[in-house]
Amino acid sequence: MANLELRSLGNTGLKLSSVGFGASPLGNVFGPVSEDDAFASVRDAFRLGINFFDTSPYYGGTVSEKVLGKALKAMGVPRNEYIVSTKCGRYVDGFDFSADRVTRSIDESLDRLQLDFVDILQCHDIEFGSLDQIVNETIPALQKLKEAGKIRFIGITGLPLGVFTYVLDRVPPGTVDVILSYCHYSINDSTLEDLLPYLKSKGVGVISASPLSMGLLTERGPPEWHPASPELKAACQAAAAYCKENGKNISKLAMQYSLSNKDISSVLVGMNSVKQVEENVAAAKELAMFGKDEKAVSEIEEILKPVMNQTWPSGIQQS
Numbered sequence: 001m002a003n004l005e006l007r008s009l010g011n012t013g014l015k016l017s018s019v020g021f022g023a024s025p026l027g028n029v030f031g032p033v034s035e036d037d038a039f040a041s042v043r044d045a046f047r048l049g050i051n052f053f054d055t056s057p058y059y060g061g062t063v064s065e066k067v068l069g070k071a072l073k074a075m076g077v078p079r080n081e082y083i084v085s086t087k088c089g090r091y092v093d094g095f096d097f098s099a100d101r102v103t104r105s106i107d108e109s110l111d112r113l114q115l116d117f118v119d120i121l122q123c124h125d126i127e128f129g130s131l132d133q134i135v136n137e138t139i140p141a142l143q144k145l146k147e148a149g150k151i152r153f154i155g156i157t158g159l160p161l162g163v164f165t166y167v168l169d170r171v172p173p174g175t176v177d178v179i180l181s182y183c184h185y186s187i188n189d190s191t192l193e194d195l196l197p198y199l200k201s202k203g204v205g206v207i208s209a210s211p212l213s214m215g216l217l218t219e220r221g222p223p224e225w226h227p228a229s230p231e232l233k234a235a236c237q238a239a240a241a242y243c244k245e246n247g248k249n250i251s252k253l254a255m256q257y258s259l260s261n262k263d264i265s266s267v268l269v270g271m272n273s274v275k276q277v278e279e280n281v282a283a284a285k286e287l288a289m290f291g292k293d294e295k296a297v298s299e300i301e302e303i304l305k306p307v308m309n310q311t312w313p314s315g316i317q318q319s
């Protein structure tokens with residue numbers, strides 16, 4: 001079978017694997033994960049062509065960064081063969097997007113990751129901060145980190161899509177290299193699609209996270225803390241049950257749905273086992289060879305119609 005596809009990330013020159021490794025599960029966010037399983041998942045992901053690994057100091061209160069760092073080191077492969085992104089500004093004890101905090105944060109992250117630099121540093125969930133502080137203080141601080149060689153590219157992440165346009169309309173072109181959106185390019189919510197032409201016109205790379213809507217589009221269902229409404233949870237579980245009855249796997253269909261838009265450079269999926277890594281890579285390769293299962297996707301869309309594009313509030317402001 002063909003190799004996992006690589007896609008260009010905006011103007012960065014980076015080529016990301018279409019499936020990216022979301023390391024939040026390594027912080028035990030979706031349930032406990034042993035270090036053995038974490039190491040095996042990372043090793044297997046790299047072996048199968050995944051070159052992009054995303055984490056944050058927030059995931060598991062720094063556990064994800066530490067475990068990912070150890071796992072990458074244990075692989076013993078040259079640093080230029082994998083791409084690492086982490087984040088700043090969101091911590092288990094709250095948000096702090098001040099220049100001082102994010103400047104200290106990268107040193108702490110590099111220490112935990114056992115790396116000299118990260119490829120991408122992203123301001124984490126900016127809707128919880130002042131967007132004007134992000135524009136006027138946080139991003140300029142990140143530019144200094146870029147000049148110092150601690151980070152190669154700058155990104156912003158968030159749930160409400162309006163935060164991206166707010167910031168990108170106010171920073172000099174080329175300042176923000178990447179946006180990471182989540183839960184907005186899944187079968188149940190594809191609202192990111194409308195923003196893609198704007199992002200392309202700005203030369204900004206697009207990472208889309210949570211193709212399984214943080215567990216909604218799995219047979220197992222979402223974790224306890226999932227913020228979706230009971231109605232959305234129930235509809236997704238009905239869709240998962242329908243797929244199972246018809247011999248289909250909702251997670252595979254959901255991965256393929258998200259991967260099918262090539263304006264998205266990498267679809268970041270959270271993984272905590274070799275089985276999940278292998279399934280998700282196989283889903284991408286199958287998509288490349290045979291295309292989407294349009295019939296199954298439209299059947300799921302029909303079940304999800306009453307909750308289509310339903311999201312949940314996030315942050316201290318909606319812009």
Ligand code: NAD
Binds near residue numbers: 158268271275
């Ligand atoms: P996701 O939609 O990727 O779902 C992850 C869940 O699905 C986990 O429970 C995982 O074990 C399970 N899963 C993975 N593959 C599966 C398969 N083949 N079959 C069944 N279950 C499977 O949600 P996520 O982990 O929240 O998002 C992916 C990554 O994106 C995160 O790990 C993180 O790196 C990033 N992310 C960033 C932000 C942000 O910056 N604000 C927000 C969300 C996600």
